Amino acid sequence: xxxxxxxxxxxxxxxxxxxxxxxxxxxxxxxxxxxxxxxxxxxxxxxxxxxxxxxxxxxxxxxxxxxxxxxxxxxxxxxxxxxxxxxxxxxxxxxxxxxxxxxxxxxxxxxxxxxxxxxxxxxxxxxxxxxxxxxxxxxxxxxxxxxxxxxxxxxxxxxxxxxxxxxxxxxxxxxxxxxxxxxxxxxxxxxxxxxxxxxxxxxxxxxxxxxxxxxxxxxxxxxxxxxxxxxxxxxxxxxxxxxxxxxxxxxxxxxxxxxxxxxxxxxxxxxxxxxxxxxxxxxxxxxxxxxxxxxxxxxxxxxxxxxxxxxxxxxxxxxxxxxxxxxxxxxxxxxxxxxxxxxxxx
Ligand code: F1P
Numbered sequence: 001x002x003x004x005x006x007x008x009x010x011x012x013x014x015x016x017x018x019x020x021x022x023x024x025x026x027x028x029x030x031x032x033x034x035x036x037x038x039x040x041x042x043x044x045x046x047x048x049x050x051x052x053x054x055x056x057x058x059x060x061x062x063x064x065x066x067x068x069x070x071x072x073x074x075x076x077x078x079x080x081x082x083x084x085x086x087x088x089x090x091x092x093x094x095x096x097x098x099x100x101x102x103x104x105x106x107x108x109x110x111x112x113x114x115x116x117x118x119x120x121x122x123x124x125x126x127x128x129x130x131x132x133x134x135x136x137x138x139x140x141x142x143x144x145x146x147x148x149x150x151x152x153x154x155x156x157x158x159x160x161x162x163x164x165x166x167x168x169x170x171x172x173x174x175x176x177x178x179x180x181x182x183x184x185x186x187x188x189x190x191x192x193x194x195x196x197x198x199x200x201x202x203x204x205x206x207x208x209x210x211x212x213x214x215x216x217x218x219x220x221x222x223x224x225x226x227x228x229x230x231x232x233x234x235x236x237x238x239x240x241x242x243x244x245x246x247x248x249x250x251x252x253x254x255x256x257x258x259x260x261x262x263x264x265x266x267x268x269x270x271x272x273x274x275x276x277x278x279x280x281x282x283x284x285x286x287x288x289x290x291x292x293x294x295x296x297x298x299x300x301x302x303x304x305x306x307x308x309x310x311x312x313x314x315x316x317x318x319x320x321x322x323x324x325x326x327x328x329x330x331x332x333x334x335x336x337x338x339x340x341x342x343x344x345x346x
Contacts, residue, residue: 017152020125021109024081028153029160031081034059035074035106037066037097038085039344041139041223042146046085047216048312049150055309056158056172066097078105085150086110087134087142089117090343098122111149113142136335137342138227140320143220144183147312151176175307179314182304186317189302193318196283196299197325203254206233207280208319209241210258211268217258217312221319228327228334238264238271249278256322257297258315261287262308272296283322285315 018025028034034053036046043065050061064074066084070093076082082101086094089112098108098119110119110126113134120126131145155172158164164172200206206225210218215237222235236245238257249255255275259268272293275282282297287305294300303314327334 017127018149018156019127021111021127021153022156024107024109024125025153025156025160027107028059028081029057029157031079032060033080034061035069035076035080035082035101036061036063036085037069037082037094037101038063039066039091039093041143041220042085042087042091042094044216044220044223045143045146045150046083047219048147048213049083049085049154051213051216052151052154052309053157056154056164057161058163059157064097065093066091067093070096070100074100076101076104076106080104080106081109082106083109083111084119084123085112085146086117086119087113087129087131087139087146088343089114089119090345091119092345095119095122111146113145134342136228137337137340138224138334140224143316143320144313147316148176148179151310151313171307172309175310179306179310182306182314183317185304186314190321193301193321194325196301197322198329199299200254200283200322201326201329203231203252203326205248205252206231206254206256207241207245207248208233208235208256208258209238209271210235210315211238211264212262213309213312214258214260214262214315217316217319218256220316221256221258221323224320224323225326227340228323228332228337229330230332230338231326238268241271242274246274246278249275249280251279251281253280255280255282256319257282257284257293258319259284259286259293259297260303260308260311260315261290261305262311269293269296285318 046063110123129145208218208221219235222233225233284297301318
């Protein structure tokens with residue numbers, strides 16, 4: 001992401017990085033509905049995309065697990081826009097979902113990492129994430145690159161539709177341009193993440209909580225921990241906790257909150273209080289300089305300030321690092337986790 005973005009974002013034209021997909025932005029701007037199909041980590045990126053496209057471009061978005069979509073009779077009309085997200089570009093469920101959508105007359109678009117992959121070939125147009133090769137099986141930089149591309153699509157379409165002000169447009173474009181340096185800053189503090197991870201190496205369960213855009217990041221944090229550390233982990237919207245998962249909270253339950261200074265900050269504060277009242281051990285991902293949440297929780301990891309719409313690009317990094325360090329400390333092979341394949345082609 002750093003390599004592909006640094007200094008290349010032209011504030012006058014966010015479409016320049018969108019490759020072939022750039023020529024479909026007018027069609028996207030005119031559509032009433034977008035369906036995103038994906039699996040695993042890519043599905044989580046799709047959920048972030050849903051939030052961004054609805055918030056900025058005011059387009060109704062549905063995000064479907066490709067593995068479910070293909071086995072029902074989804075309502076797709078001619079001219080509907082279906083976007084597939086896939087790191088490998090070879091995932092069989094995502095491919096089948098696209099074939100189904102194409103047979104019903106949809107415009108099918110792709111966000112893939114692997115150049116020339118099957119999904120890239122069958123789509124009408126697409127954009128490559130250029131996140132470099134994913135050496136490990138579990139997607140990490142592919143996720144941040146997918147979210148970057150979806151942010152650019154949402155910002156560019158919103159600009160075309162006039163649903164965002166010029167000020168917000170420029171703030172988001174310059175905000176994206178500043179992300180690589182902020183990611184590097186997070187990576188300079190890995191020792192703290194490593195120290196925290198050491199204390200939780202032998203936990204048997206984890207809960208990840210976030211709100212809004214950072215709810216999918218919570219899901220992704222839980223998935224990474226499952227994939228590479230083999231620890232049972234659940235991600236929930238923080239406000240959903242009281243509808244069931246709260247029964248799991250006790251002094252043996254680590255709870256990771258994404259608790260940055262955004263529009264849901266006060267609500268997250270009360271969710272943290274609910275967990276602390278039940279003796280849960282809380283690790284909070286907080287905004288640099290915050291003092292309130294650090295005074296309430298057991299551990300904090302700071303991320304630099306950014307517009308909250310871009311925050312998943314930063315908050316996902318400490319969660320990936322926690323999974324990585326716990327997996328290494330448990331002696332797992334982080335690049336080749338058991339039972340997983342890089343491309344799920346059956
Ligand atoms: C989807 C996915 C990955 C996951 C693992 C298995 O792949 O579920 O998110 O980390 O590698 O496949 P893709 O369609 O994004 O290539």
